Amino acid sequence: MIKKILIANRGEIACRVIKSARKMGIKTVAVYSDADREALHVKMADEAIHIGPAPSAQSYIVIDKILDAIRQTGADAVHPGYGFLSENSKFAEALDKEGVIFVGPPVRAIKAMGDKITSKKLAAEAGVSTVPGHMGLIEDAEEAVKIAGQIGYPVMIKASAGGGGKGMRIAWNDAEAREGFQSSKNEAKSSFGDDRIFIEKFVTQPRHIEIQVLGDQHGNLLYLGERECSIQRRNQKVIEEAPSPFLDEATRKAMGEQAVALGKAVGYFSAGTVEFIVDGERNFYFLEMNTRLQVEHPVTELITGIDLVEQMIRVAAGEKLAIRQDDVKLNGWAIESRLYAEDPFRNFLPSIGRLTRYRPPVEGRREDGTVVRNDTGVFEGGEISMYYDPMIAKLCTWAPDRLTAVRAMSRALDDFEVEGIGHNLPFLSAVMEQDRFRKGELTTAYIAEEFPDGFQGVSPSEEAAKVLAAVAGLINLRTQKRGVLVSGALANHPRTVGKDWVVTLAGHSFPVSVRDEGSKTTVVFGEETPLTISSDWLPGRPHASFVVEGRTVGIKVQPAGSGWRLRWRGIDVVARVRSPRVAELAELMPEKLPPDTSKMLLCPMPGVVTSILVGEGDTVEAGQSLATVEAMKMENVLRAERRGVVKTVAAKAGESLAVDELILEFE
Known part of the structure; x- marks a missing residue:
């Protein structure tokens, strides 16, 4: 059995691997960059080796540095996690030469499936349904535009060595194809060291459903059901679930069998995922195979009871799978x-x-x-x-x-x-x-369709507003009572807490009467039925459970000037509890307006300016690209909201900016 595993990764996946290894009695080695010196995975591992500067291109994806860490610690196996070197065939080959076990699939499978162009050809040969597209490499932006026109818009521009949403763009016209090609190429080179690009048809109203496969080195390969991964933004998954609320048993079986057929075609073993696009008629098309553990593997573990990391380690050590396809039950x-x-x-x-x-x-x-x-x-x-x-x-x-x-x-x-x-x-x-x-009506366009103007928070309904008003009433009562106790201790003229208040929040105004009745508080809204509320909240606590009419709600509480900021179920409001007279006077106060930044282009996130695309005196049109900022391995294009003339260029390429730092100013 494997005795010591080096995890060639960081963050939550490194911690996840350490947990399974520890359960199996296997020692672990963490690697870390300058930025991760105090990271959790470093603290959890039995040993930790420093491998270089913060940028992953100088640390986590430098094969020689990982090999040096292996030699220093005597690790006999490496788990790559996901991302970084997890699907790098050269890394797997280097480990083999070093005599170190790679906790993953064979090199042949990594090469075949890690290259999305080759994988689609192999999938078609194995009888797997595939999406129409151009399987050759794209040389430049003009060729990308030409091919996209031949396939028919919309198209998906993708990095051949990509994953995790990096190096992917949807183009609906020539201009977007041209720009998307360059952005995808830049991201691919930055994230994977491989800037090859291909193009395929973008299926509208699609669902993203993937099949988890697991195989050993003795020819056994099976599928562990599916995961629905349709809720995405920027082609990166946000919410996943298992099983899919859309598939029937026949489609699940067909997709699973095709996934296994593809895996067998390349001699696959270890854990892997075959991703499909599924249309509204349950037709499914192969997207790619990820020859690694997926980010969303926990939902499969929860419904099957199978520890995928443990199975990967056992398979890498040469063990046979202890389960067969008939043993797999979705619970x-x-x-x-x-x-x-x-x-x-x-x-x-x-x-x-x-x-x-x-x-x-x-x-x-x-x-x-x-x-x-x-x-x-x-x-x-x-x-x-x-x-x-x-x-x-x-x-x-x-x-x-x-x-x-x-x-x-x-x-x-x-x-x-x-x-x-x-x-x-x-x-x-x-x-x-x-x-x-809740109805399970999902597509990959879910976020764009449900939040077309972006996410602005949730406006509370009348019912939710009353729940929050009742919570504010209890918070105010307990805060006022503490003030009474303090003033009573300091002076001989204790004051009393009034019962009548006005609660205002998110455009709602509720005259209420708040009555303390020992273990519970009653909040009366005029002539309506009173709400009873109880809680363990005390002044200073940032979070508490409140039981409102028998319903338990967890609400975050934070002082906000003369009121309290309450956050619950996407609602974020400031509730102010005032005496009736103060509330009447507050209505007369003018509203404070935010500063005017309409003539400025501000950096929307902390990042590095990779290019400034305009100069002082230039006239720009609405939608025109002005600058690009790279943050967290993603390239973000900043565009003009309206026509205007550039007055000042305040930033330059290569400069690191904080949120809201000035990039451009317009006349």
Whole structure:
């Protein structure tokens, strides 16, 4: 058996591999860059080796540095995780020459499936349904435009060695094909060191469904059901689930058998994933095969009970699979939400900084029978770096059925506390509450269709506003009572707390009467039926559970001037509780307006300016590209919102900018 595994990766996947290795009694070695010196995976491993500067091109994807770390520690196996070197055939070959076990598939399979062009040809030969496209390499932008026109728009421009949404663009016309080709090429070179590009037809209204396969070195290969990965932004998955709410048993079986046929065609063993696009009629087309562990593998583990990392290690050690296809049973439903350091209020642009508060929900089985799992690689006080993928955690829930799993996810997101950086937790909470999501009506265009103007938060309904008003009433009562106790201790003239208040939030105004009745509080809304509320909240606590009319809700509470900021299910409001007279006077106060930045192009995220495409005095048109900024391995093109003339160019290529730093100013 393997005795010591070096994990050639970082973050949550490195931590995930360490957990399974530790359970199996195997020693682990972490590698780390300058930016990851204090990272969680470094602290968890038995040994850790420094491999270079922060940029992955100078550390995590330098094969010689990984080999040096292996020699220093005597590791007899390497698990590559996902990304970085996980699908690099040269790395697998180098390990073989070194006499080190690669915890992954054979080199032949990596070469065949890691190259998306070759993989599509092999898939067609193996009888797997494929998407129409141009399987040859594209030399330049003009050739890309020509080929896209022949295939017919829309088309998908993809990096041949790509993955994780990097090096991918959808083009709907010649201009987008030309620009998308160059951006995809740049991202591919930066992320994978391979800038080859190909083009295929983009299937409209598609679902992204993938099949998990698992095989050993003795010819056994089976499929472990599917994962629905349709909710994506920028071609990167955000929410996944297993099984798919769309597939029937016949389609599942057909997709699984084709996935296995493809794997057998290349002699595949270890864990791998065959990705398909599925249309509304359940026709499915091969996209690619990922010859590695997928980010979303936990949902498959939750519904099958199979530890995929453990199986990868056992297969790499030469063991036979202990299960056969008939043994694979799909039990219940699992949902995964990817918590990213991306600000949904800024079009999901990356956010970096220190996690001033990081408190995930408690993992394990809950009283209602649901299960919570959180795969993470960060900790409170740690830094989110600009150099790597912005993932913070993968929050998963399991339940006997889909709707219960979704509800469990909503509650788990309510209980997840993250402060110090921008993150997509409010967006994830909002999606869980949408009727369309709960009905399982998903496509890869879900985010674009449901949030066409971007995510602006959730406006509370009348019912939700009353729940939050009741919470604000209880918070105000307890805060006022503490003030009374303090003033009473300091003076001989204690004051009393009034019962009548006006709660304002998100455009709602509620005259209420708040009455303390021992273990519970009653909030009366005029002539309506009172709401009873109880909680363990005390002044100063940033999060608490509130039971409103028997319904438990987890709400984040933060002082905000004369009120409280309340966050719940994607709703983010400031609730102000005033006496009736103060509320009357507050109505007369003028609204404070934000500064005018309409004539400025500000950097929307921390990153490096890779190009400035205009100069002072240039006239620009609406939609014209002005600059590009690279952050967290993604290239972002900044465009003009309207016609104008450039007055000042304040930034230059190669410069690192913070959020809202000036790039251009217009006349």
